[in-house]
Amino acid sequence: xxxxxxxxxxxxxxxxxxxxxxxxxxxxxxxxxxxxxxxxxxxxxxxxxxxxxxxxxxxxxxxxxxxxxxxxxxxxxxxxxxxxxxxxxxxxxxxxxxxxxxxxxxxxxxxxxxxxxxxxxxxxxxxxxxxxxxxxxxxxxxxxxxxxxxxxxxxxxxxxxxxxxxxxxxxxxxxxxxxxxxxxxxxxxxxxxxxxxxxxxxxxxxxxxxxxxxxxxxxxxxxxxxxxxxxxxxxxxxxxxxxxxxxxxxxxxxxxxxxxxxxxxxxxxxxxxxxxxxxxxxxxxxxxxxxxxxxxxxxxxxxxxxxxxxxxxxxxxxxxxxxxxxxxxxxxxxxxxxxxxxxxxxxx
Amino acid sequence: xxxxxxxxxxxxxxxxxxxxxxxxxxxxxxxxxxxxxxxxxxxxxxxxxxxxxxxxxxxxxxxxxxxxxxxxxxxxxxxxxxxxxxxxxxxxxxxxxxxxxxxxxxxxxxxxxxxxxxxxxxxxxxxxxxxxxxxxxxxxxxxxxxxxxxxxxxxxxxxxxxxxxxxxxxxxxxxxxxxxxxxxxxxxxxxxxxxxxxxxxxxxxxxxxxxxxxxxxxxxxxxxxxxxxxxxxxxxxxxxxxxxxxxxxxxxxxxxxxxxxxxxxxxxxxxxxxxxxxxxxxxxxxxxx
Amino acid sequence: xxxxxxxxxxxxxxxxxxxxxxxxxxxxxxxxxxxxxxxxxxxxxxxxxxxxxxxxxxxxxxxxxxxxxxxxxxxxxxxxxxxxxxxxxxxxxxxxxxxxxxxxxxxxxxxxxxxxxxxxxxxxxxxxxxxxxxxxxxxxxxxxxxxxxxxxxxxxxxxxxxxxxxxxxxxxxxxxxxxxxxxxxxxxxxxxxxxxxxxxxxxxxxxxxxxxxxxxxxxxxxxxxxxxxxxxxxxxxxxxxxxxxx
Numbered sequence: 001x002x003x004x005x006x007x008x009x010x011x012x013x014x015x016x017x018x019x020x021x022x023x024x025x026x027x028x029x030x031x032x033x034x035x036x037x038x039x040x041x042x043x044x045x046x047x048x049x050x051x052x053x054x055x056x057x058x059x060x061x062x063x064x065x066x067x068x069x070x071x072x073x074x075x076x077x078x079x080x081x082x083x084x085x086x087x088x089x090x091x092x093x094x095x096x097x098x099x100x101x102x103x104x105x106x107x108x109x110x111x112x113x114x115x116x117x118x119x120x121x122x123x124x125x126x127x128x129x130x131x132x133x134x135x136x137x138x139x140x141x142x143x144x145x146x147x148x149x150x151x152x153x154x155x156x157x158x159x160x161x162x163x164x165x166x167x168x169x170x171x172x173x174x175x176x177x178x179x180x181x182x183x184x185x186x187x188x189x190x191x192x193x194x195x196x197x198x199x200x201x202x203x204x205x206x207x208x209x210x211x212x213x214x215x216x217x218x219x220x221x222x223x224x225x226x227x228x229x230x231x232x233x234x235x236x237x238x239x240x241x242x243x244x245x246x247x248x249x250x251x252x253x254x255x256x257x258x259x260x261x262x263x264x265x266x267x268x269x270x271x272x273x274x275x276x277x278x279x280x281x282x283x284x285x286x287x288x289x290x291x292x293x294x295x296x297x298x299x300x301x302x303x304x305x306x307x308x309x310x311x312x313x314x315x316x317x318x319x320x321x322x323x324x325x326x327x328x329x330x331x332x333x334x335x336x337x338x339x340x341x342x343x344x345x346x347x348x
Numbered sequence: 349x350x351x352x353x354x355x356x357x358x359x360x361x362x363x364x365x366x367x368x369x370x371x372x373x374x375x376x377x378x379x380x381x382x383x384x385x386x387x388x389x390x391x392x393x394x395x396x397x398x399x400x401x402x403x404x405x406x407x408x409x410x411x412x413x414x415x416x417x418x419x420x421x422x423x424x425x426x427x428x429x430x431x432x433x434x435x436x437x438x439x440x441x442x443x444x445x446x447x448x449x450x451x452x453x454x455x456x457x458x459x460x461x462x463x464x465x466x467x468x469x470x471x472x473x474x475x476x477x478x479x480x481x482x483x484x485x486x487x488x489x490x491x492x493x494x495x496x497x498x499x500x501x502x503x504x505x506x507x508x509x510x511x512x513x514x515x516x517x518x519x520x521x522x523x524x525x526x527x528x529x530x531x532x533x534x535x536x537x538x539x540x541x542x543x544x545x546x547x548x549x550x551x552x553x554x555x556x557x558x559x560x561x562x563x564x565x566x567x568x569x570x571x572x573x574x575x576x577x578x579x580x581x582x583x584x585x586x587x588x589x590x591x592x593x594x595x596x597x598x599x600x601x602x603x604x605x606x607x608x609x610x611x612x613x614x615x616x617x618x619x620x621x622x623x624x625x626x627x628x629x630x631x632x633x634x635x636x637x
Numbered sequence: 638x639x640x641x642x643x644x645x646x647x648x649x650x651x652x653x654x655x656x657x658x659x660x661x662x663x664x665x666x667x668x669x670x671x672x673x674x675x676x677x678x679x680x681x682x683x684x685x686x687x688x689x690x691x692x693x694x695x696x697x698x699x700x701x702x703x704x705x706x707x708x709x710x711x712x713x714x715x716x717x718x719x720x721x722x723x724x725x726x727x728x729x730x731x732x733x734x735x736x737x738x739x740x741x742x743x744x745x746x747x748x749x750x751x752x753x754x755x756x757x758x759x760x761x762x763x764x765x766x767x768x769x770x771x772x773x774x775x776x777x778x779x780x781x782x783x784x785x786x787x788x789x790x791x792x793x794x795x796x797x798x799x800x801x802x803x804x805x806x807x808x809x810x811x812x813x814x815x816x817x818x819x820x821x822x823x824x825x826x827x828x829x830x831x832x833x834x835x836x837x838x839x840x841x842x843x844x845x846x847x848x849x850x851x852x853x854x855x856x857x858x859x860x861x862x863x864x865x866x867x868x869x870x871x872x873x874x875x876x877x878x879x880x881x882x883x
Binding site: 059105106109110111112113114115117118119121122123125126129130132133252256259260263293294295296297298299300301302303304307308311 | 383431434435439440441443444445447448449450451452453454455456458459565569572573576607608610611614615617618621622623625
């Protein structure tokens, strides 16, 4: 469907990502690069939520559960196998598999909206409580002690063909940035495929989709599973950026922030949640260094203001303004599409 | 026998505790179809009200039973006017906005009082003996006061004119406004009433749990899941869900420790929602309050 | 009666046997035995609350009948999900316009065409359907922004684009202007060239325009069946339905 829609605009974005990847390690300090890897991990988490919420209408309050599971799966597998490439695959598989399980449980029970939010939030908090409790020596998977409140160490990524060759922070940054870029383009492709368009149809009107002969539950399950896999990959990057995995990955603060990234960046876009995550991450560290206002005050106000005044989020609003500016220059090539259509079609 | 009695008492306390922290949220959800995710922070504000008041020499009972609900009820009215009012009929957006409010309140209270409170209040009632086992007198008192709160809410909904008008408005907003009732005012008062009940819970629990800005997180998941699994009927929903979840929590906690008890509670709630997507009262006791 | 004899040789495409639907204590459908033959255009009429829409929803899979059996082309579809009914090649239009508001007109139709067909065929069908429902000019607009009549046509277009052999329409002309109604009737006759139809309808003039056989519902059961003229002349029908015309 969408091959005609704005495909040209994707290339500059890809070029920008590659340029950033090439230049950042030259220009930025090592500390900043390490920090950036963490920000990229969070951006990927944001992308995964943006995909399932924006394109599937699945309001998941606990996307962190797949994030945390991915991170733990990576750490445990890497400690056991020594080979981090397998560990990455395990992490993605665990995130996707748990999403499939939870999704089957919810979608085939026709759980939706607030109830879905309640269940997913609860599940992530269950993991938070459970994993905090695993501090004793009896809580180990293979060689890996789970470590309770303090978490467990995450061995850094190595070269796939040489498990002794640990990646340097710069190389880790390349890996993270590539993972994010590829995931993003993968998601764009997905949302323009038949599968993605049907998911959007299910989001718009589940009854109608069913009356056309699409099994809405299966499409939601598929999208949710993909989102879980992506969040699992985000967990791998997070584990590498921080070097440890802790129960906090499952906690309320990350769960809330993921929602905020998507709201601020824009529901129904894929670039929005990524930019939202970066923006909030740096706002976060800036506020941390300033000691001016409490972070939660700012985050709370941001969320309220966006829900009340700018429910579209920044990315669609910016695109809307840009479109208006184009017309303002007298180039009324096409009739202005209503905003909802803009948000719904793959606009990146 | 004494052990059994002590265990039973512990479970009853767990049930009443769950009912107490959920009741305010249930009132707002049942009457307005609004989920207030800042509910945990409303409870937290109730606790801080008691701390501040008692440190200024106010009588503890007065602070817990009168000041905490009053202050938080007022906060609720303000929040309804400033925020919730703009979002009626948009359930998801309300959820998101109140999540924002929750973060804001955590941040604001941290800014004012710091991340920890040094002031602690000790429970005003000492231990009582049941056979060979000591039991907290204050917990017994909390069970009684929860019963009183439930009865009070029932009385307000069933007997007062406000309750009648509120129930009518919630069911048929168009009809009520045709009768000359200001829907807007009813919503405001209802939200205030629910918030006041949350404040009462916060005040009463302050001596037991202590008060820190992030204490709301402990309550919100439990209250949210209790209300959702209870369904739309305020009292029947809260009572049935708290009983079921409280017993599960109590038994599992007794057998394995508090963490697993909590996990069992949450998992049971998830299963309830999966089996009964409209909550317990969506299937049973439909006509009840 | 030559027509009736020839009809008996045709295939039965929809049949219900002893279908009943109860909600709590309310009986919406009571022992309905219904048959539709291939190529037929059948209108379901009856006063509000007669059970037409409930019956319709039992056919589409939106409701599971309390008792009785629904078969579509000989296949037992009792209690099937809507998507399973649709996958047989059944097109459904519900009472309230049921469309994808946030998506464009073209995409709405494409989603219907693409379900059963490959990419190329779907593209072609989409283009054809857009012309047939005369929405080609506004194909890029979001359906949510369209006028009521246009939204109804989008939905009809979605039904047509899937190339169904059986079509179920619930009040396709509701809320339309006279002019729009005429075009809708035209579309329905066009659909009938390749598909059997069941149309739930209130509007007598509209039923005359599409000229179908009529089944009258009353208190959840079938009161009588026959050509429109015969039915509208019947004193009982006049009493329960035409007498209380809205």
